[in-house]
Amino acid sequence: MKVILSGNEAIARGAYEAGVSVATAYPGTPSTEILETIARYEGVYAEWSPNEKVALEVATGAAIGGGRALAAMKHVGVNVAADPLFTASYTGIRGGLVVVTADDPEMHSSQNEQDNRNYAKFAKVPMLEPADSQEAKEFTRLAFDLSERFDTPVFIRTTTRISHSKSVVELSEPQKGPIQPGITKQPEKFVMLPANARRRHPVVENRLQELEAFAEEFPGNRIELDDTSVGIIASGTCYQYAKEAFPRYSFLKLGMVYPLPRKKIKEFAGQVKKLYVFEELDPFFEEQIKALGIDVIGKDVFPVCGEFDPGSARQGICGVSEAPQKDATLPYLPPRPPTMCPGCPHRSLFYALNRMKVFVAGDIGCYTLAFLPPLSAIDTCICMGASIGHAMGLDKALGKEALGKVVAVIGDSTFLHSGITGLLDVAYNRGACTIIILDNWTTAMTGRQDHPGTGMTLKGTPTSKVDYAKLAKALGIKHVKKVNPFDLKTLNRVLRREVNRPEPSVVISDAPCVLYRRVEKSGSRPAFYVESSACIGCRACLRLGCPAIEWIPDSRQQGATAGKKKGEASINPVLCAGCEVCVQLCKSGAIRKKDVNN
Amino acid sequence: MSTTDQVKNILMVGVGGQGVLLASEILSEVMMRAGHDVKKSEVHGMAQRGGSVSSHVRFGPKVYSPLIKKGDADILFSFELLEAVRYLDYLRKDARIIVNSQKILPPSVTLGADTYPDDIPEILRKKYPSCEVVDALEIARRAGNAKALNIAFLGVLSKYFDVDERVWNEAISAMLPAKLLILGRL
Numbered sequence: 029m030k031v032i033l034s035g036n037e038a039i040a041r042g043a044y045e046a047g048v049s050v051a052t053a054y055p056g057t058p059s060t061e062i063l064e065t066i067a068r069y070e071g072v073y074a075e076w077s078p079n080e081k082v083a084l085e086v087a088t089g090a091a092i093g094g095g096r097a098l099a100a101m102k103h104v105g106v107n108v109a110a111d112p113l114f115t116a117s118y119t120g121i122r123g124g125l126v127v128v129t130a131d132d133p134e135m136h137s138s139q140n141e142q143d144n145r146n147y148a149k150f151a152k153v154p155m156l157e158p159a160d161s162q163e164a165k166e167f168t169r170l171a172f173d174l175s176e177r178f179d180t181p182v183f184i185r186t187t188t189r190i191s192h193s194k195s196v197v198e199l200s201e202p203q204k205g206p207i208q209p210g211i212t213k214q215p216e217k218f219v220m221l222p223a224n225a226r227r228r229h230p231v232v233e234n235r236l237q238e239l240e241a242f243a244e245e246f247p248g249n250r251i252e253l254d255d256t257s258v259g260i261i262a263s264g265t266c267y268q269y270a271k272e273a274f275p276r277y278s279f280l281k282l283g284m285v286y287p288l289p290r291k292k293i294k295e296f297a298g299q300v301k302k303l304y305v306f307e308e309l310d311p312f313f314e315e316q317i318k319a320l321g322i323d324v325i326g327k328d329v330f331p332v333c334g335e336f337d338p339g340s341a342r343q344g345i346c347g348v349s350e351a352p353q354k355d356a357t358l359p360y361l362p363p364r365p366p367t368m369c370p371g372c373p374h375r376s377l378f379y380a381l382n383r384m385k386v387f388v389a390g391d392i393g394c395y396t397l398a399f400l401p402p403l404s405a406i407d408t409c410i411c412m413g414a415s416i417g418h419a420m421g422l423d424k425a426l427g428k429e430a431l432g433k434v435v436a437v438i439g440d441s442t443f444l445h446s447g448i449t450g451l452l453d454v455a456y457n458r459g460a461c462t463i464i465i466l467d468n469w470t471t472a473m474t475g476r477q478d479h480p481g482t483g484m485t486l487k488g489t490p491t492s493k494v495d496y497a498k499l500a501k502a503l504g505i506k507h508v509k510k511v512n513p514f515d516l517k518t519l520n521r522v523l524r525r526e527v528n529r530p531e532p533s534v535v536i537s538d539a540p541c542v543l544y545r546r547v548e549k550s551g552s553r554p555a556f557y558v559e560s561s562a563c564i565g566c567r568a569c570l571r572l573g574c575p576a577i578e579w580i581p582d583s584r585q586q587g588a589t590a591g592k593k594k595g596e597a598s599i600n601p602v603l604c605a606g607c608e609v610c611v612q613l614c615k616s617g618a619i620r621k622k623d624v625n626n
Numbered sequence: 627m628s629t630t631d632q633v634k635n636i637l638m639v640g641v642g643g644q645g646v647l648l649a650s651e652i653l654s655e656v657m658m659r660a661g662h663d664v665k666k667s668e669v670h671g672m673a674q675r676g677g678s679v680s681s682h683v684r685f686g687p688k689v690y691s692p693l694i695k696k697g698d699a700d701i702l703f704s705f706e707l708l709e710a711v712r713y714l715d716y717l718r719k720d721a722r723i724i725v726n727s728q729k730i731l732p733p734s735v736t737l738g739a740d741t742y743p744d745d746i747p748e749i750l751r752k753k754y755p756s757c758e759v760v761d762a763l764e765i766a767r768r769a770g771n772a773k774a775l776n777i778a779f780l781g782v783l784s785k786y787f788d789v790d791e792r793v794w795n796e797a798i799s800a801m802l803p804a805k806l807l808i809l810g811r812l
């Protein structure tokens with residue numbers, strides 16, 4: 029049967045067909061849909077783990093027990109999971125263990141564009157890279173077999189254009205893994221005390237040699253000879269772009285990107301006149317190919333930064349850009365960046381922080397969008413959980429100077445991912461910091477996934493629910509205050525008091541994401557409107573940056589009030605979510621509730 | 627003619643929340659059912675929050691790249707006026723444009739810092755005389771469900787392909803929840 033699947037759905041399908049028994053992940057674009065899809069297959073245990081390190085540890089435990097297991101994460105998630113990864117490479121597994129890394133060249137939804145092929149070499153773990161959804165499924169199945177055959181975790185690497193592209197896939201029937209799950213004690217293999225680890229390291233090195241021999245025979249590393257004047261080495265989506273741009277040239281298509289089939293590369297190099305390596309991000313192949321003494325052209329003509337498309341291949345090889353010139357006669361187009369939704373509970377909080385003129389150590393989530401004007405209230409964003417450490421460091425470096433001037437903001441899911449240890453540091457080492465937990469009851473940015481604070485599992489089963497106030501107190505924070513962010517007066521009062529307190533404090537901003545599915549939508553909130561005759565054109569409401577509030581300049585008004593004011597505000601009734609924050613800012617009482625009976 | 631020359635490139639664009647991705651999903655399903663190789667590509671996550679959205683759909687005997695090369699799109703199918711202009715550099719010289727007449731103001735316009743260009747249909751027609759400006763909301767209303775704007779608009783696109791209506795209906799039935807189908811028999 030043929031269906032259209034995204035790369036992520038195909039990986040999930042491949043794992044299911046391979047008889048995966050445990051699958052784990054923390055949501056992260058572009059990897060999220062892998063676990064959302066696996067969770068729908070019967071007989072597979074699937075969980076949202078608090079973070080990627082826990083996800084990989086749970087998957088490793090399942091594999092030690094003989095089950096086939098998969099852990100999926102975005103590229104930066106592998107940084108979090110790197111600790112267990114590097115030593116799981118030494119211990120090896122019993123049941124197949126597959127780690128999916130979904131890289132994000134171009135940083136569509138990420139803070140960096142690290143090339144995780146480097147992790148394969150660094151951790152000495154083999155890596156497969158599919159070039160479409162059919163391969164994503166086949167390679168995932170194969171990865172489980174390779175894992176068991178070579179006693180190693182196996183990486184599947186995708187990029188955004190594989191994970192989020194859809195293509196046609198032929199489905200197969202699911203099978204069971206060959207290993208029967210059960211307890212088998214092998215302490216010399218799984219207890220990495222120095223004496224055992226010293227015995228395992230040579231095993232890892234031998235394994236790499238055996239894997240290279242496999243790579244030479246692997247049909248996924250294939251030479252496609254045609255016009256031999258030019259040969260192109262490529263993997264993943266880059267292969268598709270180059271093939272699209274130059275269907276007649278010869279190709280070495282790499283399905284296994286580590287370890288490399290050195291003999292096959294030499295053979296291909298010997299068959300073509302001019303050799304290119306077309307790879308996004310780092311010169312990962314190029315450096316290894318050059319180390320073989322082969323003359324190959326790569327990053328001299330193709331960029332290191334950003335993602336490619338078929339045009340990149342043509343530009344690099346033909347030497348000129350074939351993209352159409354920008355038409356100078358077109359009007360200026362206002363940009364359309366992503367924004368917080370109307371009714372988003374983050375907006376009023378960042379409005380308050382903007383007015384307080386504090387330094388806001390930020391974190392990863394929808395609220396990072398508060399960086400944009402007019403809120404302009406995010407001053408750092410580096411990685412998951414970092415906000416708390418940043419605030420602590422600023423406090424310690426500035427001493428009394430920092431009092432009343434620094435806060436950390438962190439979302440609920442991000443806090444549970446890697447903020448708890450930061451908060452423990454603030455409590456333990458007495459930082460005079462205020463940590464604001466933005467609890468919107470969900471992992472909003474990646475599409476509203478559950479987490480340990482939502483009371484629901486990935487499989488939809490009710491479960492325990494973290495109490496952030498009790499947790500903060502248990503860690504040693506004495507001053508913990510919960511606020512409703514839509515109540516500006518109370519919010520301002522609480523924030524000013526806590527920020528100026530010379531002791532650690534936590535403020536929990538408690539209001540669900542406006543897209544949250546479990547909030548009753550009974551009768552939905554009434555929309556508001558601006559009473560034109562009352563609006564004085566002061567623009568106070570516009571400082572919220574709410575997409576529903578629009579500035580109408582005088583020139584566009586009918587029956588103009590020209591001369592009196594420069595324009596007035598207007599509320600788009602289709603977009604207004606009725607959060608009432610603008611009502612609290614309007615000095616002239618012009619923002620009014622619509623009479624529902626009218 | 628190589629197989630890549632026979633590939634059709636449809637670029638679907640709009641604003642996050644308009645249903646661009648579902649429409650491209652349905653088009654891909656239809657083309658697979660009509661016997662083509664199909665690829666489509668888009669981005670999720672942060673890029674979607676009310677921002678500019680694009681989905682590349684390519685179909686033909688054999689499709690390699692999931693992305694359309696700039697200058698190669700055969701049809702630009704835009705859910706919003708301004709967004710149509712933003713992606714013009716993806717079009718072939720003889721491309722066709724189908725654009726919904728809806729305007730959604732970007733943040734800098736609602737804040738009063740920028741203005742929304744007011745003569746977009748003329749700009750598009752001047753460069754691409756066959757440009758079709760459609761009021762998709764009105765079509766959806768006439769069909770009985772304003773919320774099914776993306777499906778109604780897709781109906782306009784469907785007339786440019788030689789695919790049986792039955793295939794469209796089957797694909798839509800397979801991909802939409804039954805509740806929505808009852809709401810809007812289109």
